[in-house]
Amino acid sequence: MGTYPSPRDPPSPRPAGARRAVGGGRPCPGAAPAPSAAGWPRAAGAGGGTKGCVGIAGKESPPRVTLPWAEAGRADGEPTSVSPKKHLPSLAASRAAGAARVPKRSARGKSVAIAYESAQGDGAEEGAPEPKRPKWEPRNWRQQLERIREMRSSRDAPVDRMGVEKCYDSSAPPQVMRYQVLLSLMLSSQTKDEVTSAAMLRLRQRGLTVDSILQMDDVTLGEIIYPVGFWRNKVKYIKQTTAILKQKYGGDIPSTVEELVKLPGVGPKMAHLAMHIAWNNVSGIGVDTHVHRITNRLKWVKKETRSPEETRVALEDWLPRDLWREINWLLVGFGQQTCLPVNPRCRECLNQDICPAAKRR
Numbered sequence: 001m002g003t004y005p006s007p008r009d010p011p012s013p014r015p016a017g018a019r020r021a022v023g024g025g026r027p028c029p030g031a032a033p034a035p036s037a038a039g040w041p042r043a044a045g046a047g048g049g050t051k052g053c054v055g056i057a058g059k060e061s062p063p064r065v066t067l068p069w070a071e072a073g074r075a076d077g078e079p080t081s082v083s084p085k086k087h088l089p090s091l092a093a094s095r096a097a098g099a100a101r102v103p104k105r106s107a108r109g110k111s112v113a114i115a116y117e118s119a120q121g122d123g124a125e126e127g128a129p130e131p132k133r134p135k136w137e138p139r140n141w142r143q144q145l146e147r148i149r150e151m152r153s154s155r156d157a158p159v160d161r162m163g164v165e166k167c168y169d170s171s172a173p174p175q176v177m178r179y180q181v182l183l184s185l186m187l188s189s190q191t192k193d194e195v196t197s198a199a200m201l202r203l204r205q206r207g208l209t210v211d212s213i214l215q216m217d218d219v220t221l222g223e224i225i226y227p228v229g230f231w232r233n234k235v236k237y238i239k240q241t242t243a244i245l246k247q248k249y250g251g252d253i254p255s256t257v258e259e260l261v262k263l264p265g266v267g268p269k270m271a272h273l274a275m276h277i278a279w280n281n282v283s284g285i286g287v288d289t290h291v292h293r294i295t296n297r298l299k300w301v302k303k304e305t306r307s308p309e310e311t312r313v314a315l316e317d318w319l320p321r322d323l324w325r326e327i328n329w330l331l332v333g334f335g336q337q338t339c340l341p342v343n344p345r346c347r348e349c350l351n352q353d354i355c356p357a358a359k360r361r
């Protein structure tokens with residue numbers, strides 16, 4: 001397979017209908033192509049007598065042809081990944097019919113050169129992988145991210161002071177620490193950081209371990225965690241999950257997302273955050289309502305997503321993996337202070353000029 005010159009390359013000064021020389025749009029190293037009558041290198045099979053350009057490795061490059069831009073299937077100015085095989089019949093027909101059938105340039109003069117298999121089969125192998133399309137990325141995302149980092153540089157959002165990473169006892173044995181991380185994540189769902197943090201503090205004053213929770217009656221547990229959101233359900237889930245941890249995991253928490261989401265009251269967001277914080281393993285992006293809302297406003301998802309889980313999948317498709325851990329912390333705090341759910345503070349936001357959802361009044 002040959003190279004794929006950018007469609008943005010300056011248009012060739014060839015006369016309309018002339019074909020590229022063997023070897024494609026770039027001159028073959030060391031080759032001195034014989035000029036045709038029109039002063040242009042001859043095409044293979046057009047009297048030039050040569051089948052392909054001999055490259056540095058001594059191999060013949062396959063002959064190349066020019067396809068019209070529209071036929072290549074892209075119109076956004078990006079390199080095309082069209083399969084040469086798809087176009088073989090039309091190319092063969094064009095060649096047989098002579099210059100009059102050679103595909104014309106588009107009105108904008110854009111064209112793309114692709115390699116194709118010759119009739120002798122000296123081109124691409126059967127089943128060769130097609131070139132990958134350039135990966136989709138949101139517009140301006142690096143600039144937007146950099147500005148959010150700037151806005152978050154003071155680290156004074158509720159999540160910075162009272163988030164899950166501040167709720168567990170960092171001096172406890174690792175297994176107890178991991179259990180406390182999981183518990184604070186369970187309490188934090190649909191609950192403000194301040195309320196979760198206070199509930200965790202009360203639990204820790206009682207000695208927060210798997211055994212202490214199993215020994216505690218439901219009423220007492222409810223009184224301690226109240227007023228976290230859905231506290232009655234959470235009492236039930238905490239008791240069930242803690243019993244499973246004791247029986248199945250020796251009092252520790254599971255170390256995979258698949259096992260974590262099987263625990264009662266544990267969803268994908270909690271599982272991925274538990275993997276980050278408790279196991280120091282970045283398994284996926286923790287997407288809560290803040291991350292879901294902000295990434296949709298910034299158009300960091302190809303098309304609007306309807307749930308945090310859908311957003312997670314869409315973000316993981318393009319966001320570089322080394323940012324997966326940071327993005328939750330960054331956007332949660334940004335959502336608490338600036339990009340609020342209702343009435344976002346766009347006038348204070350550094351992204352106002354490049355945010356598709358910015359309110360400019």
Ligand code: SF4
Nearest residue numbers: 339344346349355358
């Ligand atoms: S401009 Fe407004 S909507 Fe856009 S990120 Fe900033 S606060 Fe959010």
